Amino acid sequence: MILDKFSLKGKSGIVTGASRGLGRGIATSLAQAGADLVIVSRTKSVLEKTAKEIREFGYRVIPVVADVSKKEDVQTMVDRAMEEFGEIGFLFNNAGIVRRCPSENYSEEDWDDVINVNLKAVFICSQMVGRIMIKQGGGKIINTSSLIAVGGGKTIPAYAASKGGVAQLTKALANDWAKYNIKVNAIGPGYFITDQTEPLRKDKNRYKELSDRIPLGRWGNPEDLGGAAVFLASEASDYITGQTIFVDGGWLSL
Numbered sequence: 001m002i003l004d005k006f007s008l009k010g011k012s013g014i015v016t017g018a019s020r021g022l023g024r025g026i027a028t029s030l031a032q033a034g035a036d037l038v039i040v041s042r043t044k045s046v047l048e049k050t051a052k053e054i055r056e057f058g059y060r061v062i063p064v065v066a067d068v069s070k071k072e073d074v075q076t077m078v079d080r081a082m083e084e085f086g087e088i089g090f091l092f093n094n095a096g097i098v099r100r101c102p103s104e105n106y107s108e109e110d111w112d113d114v115i116n117v118n119l120k121a122v123f124i125c126s127q128m129v130g131r132i133m134i135k136q137g138g139g140k141i142i143n144t145s146s147l148i149a150v151g152g153g154k155t156i157p158a159y160a161a162s163k164g165g166v167a168q169l170t171k172a173l174a175n176d177w178a179k180y181n182i183k184v185n186a187i188g189p190g191y192f193i194t195d196q197t198e199p200l201r202k203d204k205n206r207y208k209e210l211s212d213r214i215p216l217g218r219w220g221n222p223e224d225l226g227g228a229a230v231f232l233a234s235e236a237s238d239y240i241t242g243q244t245i246f247v248d249g250g251w252l253s254l
């Protein structure tokens with residue numbers, strides 16, 4: 001039956017950047033749909049609190065402190081998921097950062113940090129988990145891209161390059177790994193209320209400019225990503241690969 005295909009009962013996977021913001025919303029939705037999870041971020045106290053709260057839905061939630069831009073941490077994350085579950089059904093590459101500064105003054109350090117976390121780490125995590133998925137006969141990889149993969153935003157050159165890169169990497173991995181039954185897709189959020197976008201909401205003019213352009217008339221809440229996240233992690237999306245599903249209140253249609 002069709003609704004059974006959306007269930008994640010008996011499935012397990014990893015969500016990076018899951019301690020707060022969109023990742024927390026995604027992990028909560030995946031757990032509500034029945035998945036066991038390894039959730040990942042760098043700040044232990046926040047991650048453990050989130051794990052405790054999500055565990056209340058009745059499934060296993062294992063917090064693993066790791067920096068996705070460090071290969072040895074990614075190995076720890078993957079090893080822990082394998083120890084706990086014996087397989088990795090899905091990987092949600094969601095961890096991301098932004099540094100804002102006009103392009104003419106943008107520092108090399110900010111460029112490297114953003115590209116390392118938002119783009120290189122997506123490849124490293126995908127490759128490490130992809131090798132396991134190849135052996136186990138398939139899996140799902142979902143990347144958090146952005147509507148900034150389409151428009152370039154303002155004062156965020158590294159972020160725009162990284163998210164455009166994530167959209168292309170999603171297609172490249174989907175092509176390489178279709179023969180192994182690994183589906184690789186992305187979610188492209190619009191403007192959501194999280195720590196990352198706090199400076200935009202504090203800037204009255206920018207906040208108005210952005211808000212006025214959203215056809216659905218409001219910013220997204222992390223729960224608004226739940227439907228697309230569960231869909232892309234579940235059997236219901238088994239014939240979809242290489243796509244970005246935009247969850248943007250209509251922004252890109254305008």
Ligand SMILES: NC(=O)c1ccc[n+]([C@@H]2O[C@H](COP(=O)([O-])OP(=O)(O)OC[C@H]3O[C@@H](n4cnc5c(N)ncnc54)[C@H](OP(=O)(O)O)[C@@H]3O)[C@@H](O)[C@H]2O)c1
Nearest residue numbers: 017019020021022041042043067068096146192194195196
């Ligand atoms: N908010 C939006 O409107 C929006 C729109 C489009 C796309 N996105 C994307 O959605 C994702 C989540 O954004 P958000 O708004 O939820 O941001 P956020 O509120 O700042 O949360 C970011 C999460 O990623 C973790 N993280 C950051 N760097 C990490 C690293 N190196 N290793 C492991 N974990 C790391 C953070 O925890 P620690 O700091 O403790 O590590 C936190 O859990 C990002 O990829 C972002 O670019 C956001």
